[in-house]
Amino acid sequence: MPDIVVYGGEPGGVAAALSAARRAPAGTEVALVFPESAPGGVATVGGLCAWERRPWMHAGRRADPQGGNFAVWLEEMGPIYRPDTFAAALALDLSSTGVRVYAGCDIETVIPEGGPGKTAARSRSKKARSGPATAIAAVRIRPLAAGERGPVFSESEPPTELPARVFIDASTTGRLTRLAGVPGSVGRTDWNPDGRQMAATLLLAVEQVDWAALVAARDAADKAVWGTLTETSPDGPHRSFWGGAHIAALDPLLGAFADAHPGFRVGAPRAWEAEPGVFWISALLVYNVDGRRRGYDAGTDRDAQPVTMMSRDVDTAYREARKLAGSPDLLGALRRFPGLEGVRVAQIEGAPRTGEVLFLRESVHATGPKPDPFAVTVEDLTGAGAAAQDGLDQRHRARRIGLGFYWLESAGYTEGEVLRTTAAAGHPAFLPLEAILCPPVANLLVPGYAARIESRAWWALRTAPNLCVLGDAAGVAAAFSAREGQPVLRFGNAEVAAVQSWLGGEGAILEKW
16 A cells, blocks of 8 residues: 555646655556646646746856756646647656656545544544544545446445555645645635635637637737747747736626626636647636536535535536537627637547636635634745845745746636736745645645645645645655654754755756846
8 A cells, every 4th residue: 555645636636656666666656646647637638738837037047946857847848738649658757767657536534543444634523523543544545436427436346445654635635735634824814804716717629710810810909919939849849828817807798698697707718729720718717616626425424514605516527618618608708708719629529628627716725723823925925035135925935945937826606707817026935845834744744735825825835846846845855754764844944954955956946046
């Protein structure tokens, strides 16, 4: 059975599994569990076929401040790639390092130490009110099967129990963290009590984009409607475009679309050409989605406590968005943008070609003890310095595990909110080990959406390159923990220094230039 269990198949989860497998002592087994059909999550089967990255320009150098597995994949795949090619590459990476993969499976139960057969999170029991488990003994997983209204736990296949010494939650849902009973702040609760989470997106594959018209399009002020870019990847050039915010906000037909389909809106498109003439477009915004909740948990003690404003679980939202993806209403809305007047949604087996999963942007943020429940705040990002001893983020330098960098970008929380983009400070921020620690659970690391990051700081740190940084660190820390027999939660400065050394060997970037 595995010594380290990673939950979550996004790039950050794969990074955690690979780093753990490469650095753990001989004979250590690593398992990776995820509910999707292939590794990569939204970055592969979800259709998000480009890295959301922001190179840092400083001291005459322009480069990505994130290293490790992300840097390897960026070089191998390029900035824009074919999702199926990336999924195959990730599968090969996992196979070659000996990671045991449980694809198409989800967690049914978290078993705490001292409580075999009992879940660590019973939201309706007295035990849950006494606090989370101090350590996880095992997770029980079960394959998913297709149901009439979405995936369900298979009744024909038995569950598998995975005991381990270290557990890593690199998921977008925070499911492992939540089922372990760890306290969390849902969505933007830390600054708005409504608990809303950022809008999700269903990505669509579209064809017949008029590139010449798109490039030539000008608005009433004679400004270009679109930003366009052609980038070179190992398999050739890939085009991308973004813009049209004024059309999304003001066009009456798009307003009518939102009125006719509550909880949905066509926002300013972003699109990436995965294969010649086929663009994956991010435009269909899905609101009121509770990223913690799955349809197959309804009516069980696994279900998260509902947030009043978030009426859709992930599977309900996906089903409704898929239905809308094939509608004339959505096609008509997309065609309101210049260059997209003749666009059509690509088909596969007679159905619209969409992502297999929703692009969730937020779910729950784990919290630690007060007065500092979050390890990273928005001030750490906006006040980040240009050098090691500069800026507000220098408080994290001694226990840093990498650098985080992107714009503070929110997709909005309600239909009435527009995309808000505010440039953070012009420098990357040191990210501390504490961002992925989960007190009081001694053997749980949280490099995924449940990381201990304030929700406004999450606007920047939610992107895949940053989550790969956290994933690399979680994998290395888990491997060091396995070797030393010491829980990561108890790592002192000497252990952190050893982890930093190992991360350097994995190609992580730990200093600013």
